[in-house]
Amino acid sequence: MNDKLTIRPAHEADLPAMVAMLADDPLGAARESPDDLTPYLTAYRRIAGDPHQHLVVAVAPGTDRVIGTLQLTVIPGLSRRGATRTLIEAVRIHADARGSGLGTTLIEWAVEQSRTLGAELVQLTSDATRTDAHRFYERLGFSASHVGFKLVL
Amino acid sequence: MNDKLTIRPAHEADLPAMVAMLADDPLGAARESPDDLTPYLTAYRRIAGDPHQHLVVAVAPGTDRVIGTLQLTVIPGLSRRGATRTLIEAVRIHADARGSGLGTTLIEWAVEQSRTLGAELVQLTSDATRTDAHRFYERLGFSASHVGFKLVL
Numbered sequence: 579m580n581d582k583l584t585i586r587p588a589h590e591a592d593l594p595a596m597v598a599m600l601a602d603d604p605l606g607a608a609r610e611s612p613d614d615l616t617p618y619l620t621a622y623r624r625i626a627g628d629p630h631q632h633l634v635v636a637v638a639p640g641t642d643r644v645i646g647t648l649q650l651t652v653i654p655g656l657s658r659r660g661a662t663r664t665l666i667e668a669v670r671i672h673a674d675a676r677g678s679g680l681g682t683t684l685i686e687w688a689v690e691q692s693r694t695l696g697a698e699l700v701q702l703t704s705d706a707t708r709t710d711a712h713r714f715y716e717r718l719g720f721s722a723s724h725v726g727f728k729l730v731l
Numbered sequence: 732m733n734d735k736l737t738i739r740p741a742h743e744a745d746l747p748a749m750v751a752m753l754a755d756d757p758l759g760a761a762r763e764s765p766d767d768l769t770p771y772l773t774a775y776r777r778i779a780g781d782p783h784q785h786l787v788v789a790v791a792p793g794t795d796r797v798i799g800t801l802q803l804t805v806i807p808g809l810s811r812r813g814a815t816r817t818l819i820e821a822v823r824i825h826a827d828a829r830g831s832g833l834g835t836t837l838i839e840w841a842v843e844q845s846r847t848l849g850a851e852l853v854q855l856t857s858d859a860t861r862t863d864a865h866r867f868y869e870r871l872g873f874s875a876s877h878v879g880f881k882l883v884l
Binding site for chain 1: 749771772874
């Protein structure tokens with residue numbers, strides 16, 4: 579196989595596949611509505627209009643099938659001598675592609691992209707119940723140094 | 732005292748006070764350089780140029796003394812039916828003002844501002860060693876549901 583995996587900006591046409599991945603998840607199942615894409619389209623346009631958001635999809639080699647996604651946000655800041663950081667959110671891998679190394683490829687892409695964008699720190703949070711994900715991020719060099727707090731409004 | 736605490740956007744002239752607060756911290760002491768404001772000024776301008784960043788200071792009643800700061804970032808996203816979230820970073824309270832309730836006032840401001848900006852979720856991470864901060868965020872209704880990972884580039 580000479581074709582390579584492609585990681586590219588997400589298009590509106592990718593939304594059904596992306597939302598299906600968000601919903602096909604133990605935590606996502608209860609909070610997504612894959613049969614009604616309207617709120618996702620509104621959100622997609624908000625993301626696409628913000629130059630500090632990088633919403634991407636991974637496309638299977640030699641196909642146009644979306645098998646992964648993540649969102650990278652660039653956040654300038656004062657702390658750490660004015661360091662810019664990036665935040666990784668909404669990492670999802672299609673069920674068919676789990677265990678294939680795609681998660682590693684996507685996170686390594688996000689880290690490399692963060693360097694290119696001038697970031698000095700990459701951060702993310704992972705639900706405390708996702709223990710497999712925690713080991714995965716630690717293998718990739720991330721340190722579980724923080725507690726992540728959320729408040730639903 | 733009829734004067735009230737003011738929370739307002741940070742100005743360039745606030746940088747010395749803000750950087751002093753970042754440095755006057757068990758974790759910040761080693762990673763800030765309050766004697767050289769150049770990198771902070773560059774970062775301040777980057778923040779000020781991004782409409783999704785809200786960097787604010789708290790000013791003591793009846794004075795122009797900066798006694799607190801935080802940064803709020805607005806992040807649109809696809810997950811949770813296209814929910815916009817906010818991220819709180821770089822919360823600092825001047826040593827003279829600790830225990831005064833200012834931390835609560837600042838976080839409550841950030842939560843209210845998040846609602847005004849259309850967010851459905853507020854999130855933040857706190858270093859695992861800051862156990863007092865963890866109790867503080869839980870008292871304010873935040874849930875310590877996540878593990879926060881960082882990778883320094």
